[in-house]
Amino acid sequence: MSRPSSKWVALCTAAIGITYAAGYVVTDQQNSLASNASVTGTHAQESLAKKHQNTQKDGQADHRSNSANTKYKDGTYSGEGMNRIGSVAVSVTIKNGKITRVQITDCTTSYPKSKIEQLPAQVIARQSSNVDHVSGATESTNDFIAAVTNALSQAQS
Amino acid sequence: MEFERRFIGMDTLITIKVVSDKPPEQIDAIINQSVENFYYVEHVCSRFESDSELMRLCRHTREPVPVSPLLYHAVSFALEVAKESDGAFDPTIGRAMELRGFNRNYLHGQSISSSFADSADVDYHDIELIGDRYIYLKRALVIDLNAVVKGMAVDLTANAMKQAGLANFLINAGGDIYVSGNNDQKEPWRIGIRDPFHREQCVGIVCMRQGAICTSGNYERRMHPNSEESHLFKPNTHQSPRGLSSCTVVAPFAMLADAFSTTAYVLGLERGMNKMEELGFDCLMITHTANQFFTQKFKENLLWNVLIDRSFEKKVFRQNALLNIEKC
Incomplete structure (x- = not known):
């Protein structure tokens, strides 16, 4: 490989490193805009559980506005x-x-x-x-x- | 032993290969854990789901919105590429993409129409980052991260696999490839570059031990079967570039290879090649007339290998493949 510009390597190292370390985080904006709280977790299974909880929350919110998402x-x-x-x-x-x-x-x-x-x-x-x-x-x-x-x-x- | 897993995500076929002596159950568990990254990235950054974090962000104009680290870094990276390319790459093309017909969720077929973002002349200057957690949209727009997040998912998956102790693997997300270590022959991974004109064939092979390779081309995603217009277009004119059929970029990260293969394609032959030389990424461009252009060190760095017999028929091609596999 040629010598890729160090700026880009540093940028990606940080982006992937931070994102990976943060684990599966989905900010629920409807909530966080009001309460400024977000759902965080680690890379362990508990974070997955939280992610799914979060998904469920979104799903319920959608239930009111968009029935198409609940057809399965x-x-x-x-x-x-x-x-x-x-x-x-x-x-x-x-x-x-x-x-x-x-x-x-x-x-x-x-x-x-x-x-x-x-x-x-x-x-x-x-x-x-x-x-x-x-x-x-x-x-x-x-x-x-x-x-x-x-x-x-x-x-x- | 070599293990392989195939699944569908991000509207493409994803393949993971692992070469390892670890027990199969352990490999399976590592792959299961690692591929969560794909589902997670898609869940957060999909432009085709109205309730993805990305699309929820897009519905908030002129207010700072706190976002997850993933979304923040994906947008931040896309903005850096936009600056570097002086707008040839632009993440604010989401609505234009929808209007070009790239608006259907590939799984359930429902289309999305973000009519709230109909002001036509938005560009990347309309997105601002605040601190390291907030994104502020100056005008109503739809962010498209599709030239970034597939690569990012590959990088996150690769990271997870390395952390779990795997050294030899390949991840291919629909042509967006990351390799680490050796293949099952204990040699560097051999990656073929697809011939845009004879899609069952390759124009040549590169050998890689570590890093990513990505190809952008106009031949898989057209607006209409006979149209010259594809998902790749210049943000300022909304027209697909005419000179190139494909552009392959090699970089240390899949998110770099992904974003810059798109960028270089849109910049075109001369400007694209110059930019890749400047940034130090190996690049191969194939023109509409089937001419090949390489960055200076491409062949040397990647042990470029042209297939000697390019006339092989599909049948022979297939038999060889089977023979070769049986030998292993």
Whole structure:
């Protein structure tokens, strides 16, 4: 690598360091504007719990203003769809009426590389024999939308 | 052993590879913990959710708003890039993005329309930072952090994985890549740069042990299938630059590579290349006519490797991939 300007390295080191150290903090502005209080936490599990509490608070606030956000039932749903890759399966997790996770189910658990032949051929083709991964313009998730929509149709309340 | 995880986040496909001798359960637990960063960054900084912290901030004009450290640093970084590029990069283009059709939440398909921010001539000077916690918007606008936060999520995830004791890994968020250590061959990670004209192929390979690489291009996100207009445009004219097909930047942080590949793309060939040389980032630009331009040290620094046989058919391509994988 060339010598990147030290200003930018310092800037990013600080930004990532401080953000990481702060943990999962979501400032609830409606509250903090009134009471000047914010929700803080550490990187431990408790912070995640707080984050979820916070999410829930937001969700309730929305319930009054926007019913569209509560149209899904909590739970985990799987869906399948066809696309240019072939058949794709996803699992969609809904929490507090919102989509919180979309995992690609045939690849979500860690596995030794010997099982990789089971991946759709084109996924492998895209990676090529010579490279570990490919850098290109951000790929869209269009290939997976049919599967996600399928899962969401089961989550409709 | 090599482990891999794939999931969808930030409207793209995210892959994490880990090479480690630790027990699989432990790797799984570390990955689970680390990828929380992606969900967290998306939760806070999404322009497509009306109740994300970012969008709640945007609805407060002319009052100081306390924000989380993540949002503060993402905005602060975006403003620095805007200054550095004299506005070629501008985080106030959110409403313009919506009007270009980049307004739908990729998961549930609902679109967002921030009509409160319809004053057309906002720019980055309309955002002010106060102290180290408050953001003040002088005028109604929608902040777009999409050229920053994917990289930032990658950097935070990488940080978490290093803290958890992993040395060899790769994180790819839809082409925005960070690598650390070696691949499963005990060699530096080999990253292909996608050929914008033959997307199943690469124009060449770089080798990296530590750092980030990101490519901006007009070929994945167009406004319309046949349009020259894409998600990349000049903030002052609202037109997509015409000369370049892709721009790849290598930097120590993914947030740098992410933001500056967009910036250099918008600056165009000459100004973009000059800026990258000035800042010391390796850069490769591919023009609409398929010409390649490199910063002076690019090939040397990254052991640039041109694929010898670029005519391989998909079938051969696929078979080789399978053979290669079986050998491991």
